[in-house]
Amino acid sequence: MAAIKRWDIRAVLSTAGIAPASVHRACPAITPEMAAAVLRQLWAMTNDMFLGLGPHPVSRDTVRVLAFAISSAPTLGSALTRLEQFAPLFAGLPAPVVCSAGGRTTLSLRLDEFDDTLSLVADSILMVAHRVINWATRRQVDLERVDVTYQRPRGETDHDLIFGAPTYFGMxxxxxxxxTNVLTAPVVRRQEEIEQFLTDIPSTLLSEFEFNASHALRVRTMIERCLGHHVCSADEIATAMGISRQTLRRRLQEENTSVSAIRDDVLHKAARDSLAQGGETVSALAGRLGFSEPSAFTRAFRRWTGESPSAFLRRHVAIA
Known part of the structure; x- marks a missing residue:
């Protein structure tokens, strides 16, 4: 590919700390950090996240805008629906199509205008799509099959290592x-995590993800996402996590917490942050946090902090 694109690959490898001669060894000692450095250099050279292999250049800013456009979706299913809606608005991106039938869901990525004569293009885009899904839901999504349009290469392939599922060629x-039940998995990443993910690309895509998020963290994330919209009930949280309410209660007990304790902590932090920043009345804040009336919020705030919202405001103003 470097020869086709006429890249100065020696300069790229040197900048990444790789001796050009080492790539000709049978097992070159190339670390994930080195591979990430190579990708950064190629992105800088091409100003294109797809390295000139697509119909139009796609900048990092384009990916960032798309990521934040779909990141507020509550579940993987709704996130993929938004991806279908928004991706066509950005020139150069693969066109996604999501279809569900018979308990299976297929995410197709149309690469008609990409240079799909290189198997690396399809493999890389599918791998990135799978890893982003895993990262967004903080779980390992096991694939049932992978389809690619190019013919099976000669010799052995490493697709089973990349995808962990049978790969069908010439499709x-x-x-x-x-x-299909994976579509109900909640999107649990917060805005700052998404920003960090985008900042750290490609290292984040080349590293192994940690999927074992605590149940408490997943519950907290869902409650935070519901703020200002509706009160996220324990039943709703349990359903989104694919477990019963009793199982959720038991697992949170194992982590020495509960839905109500996590909710109180989230509301307490949101209330303190709003009052400290100003610009929102106590009445509006109470409504946004799901309290039936300001007096109920005042009682809760006093329970959290030992003082009323007005006393907190006076003290905060005095300190400022």
Whole structure:
């Protein structure tokens, strides 16, 4: 690919700390950090996240805008629906199509205008799509099959290591297939995590993700996402996590907490942050946090802090 694109690959490798001669060894000692450095250099050279292999250049800012456009979706299913809606608005991105039938969901990525003569293009885009899904839901989504349009290469392939699922070659589209019930998985990443993920690309895509998030963290994230919209009930949280309310209660007890304790902590922090920043009346704040009336919020705030919202405001103003 470097020869086709006429890249100065020696300069790229040197900048990444890789001796050009080392890539000709049978098992070159190239670390994930080195691979990430190579990608950063190529992105800088091409100003294109797809390295000139697509129909139009796609900048990092384009990816950031799309990421934040779909990141507020509550579940993976709704996030993929938004991806279908928004991706066509950005020139150069693969066109996604999501179809569900018979308990299976297929995410197809149309690469008609990409240079799909290189198997690396389809493999890389499908791998990134799978890893982003895993990262966004903080869980390992097991694929049932992977389809690619190019013919099977000669010799052995490493697709089973990349995807952990059977790969079918010479198919009509490039696609990932997984159980439909995965679509109910909540998107648990917060805005600052998304920003960090985008900042750290490509290292984040080349590293192993930690999927074992605590149940308390997942509950906290869902409650935070519901603020200002509706009160997220324990039943709703349990359903989103794919477990019963009793199981959720038991697992939170194992982590020495509960839904009500986590909710109190989230509301307490949100209330303190709002009062400290100003610009929101106590009445408006109480409504946003789901209290039936300001007096109920005042009682809760006093329980959290030992003082009323007005006393907190006076003290905060005096300190400022």
């Amino acid at each position: 009509q589209c490039n696609a990932l297939t997984f159980p």
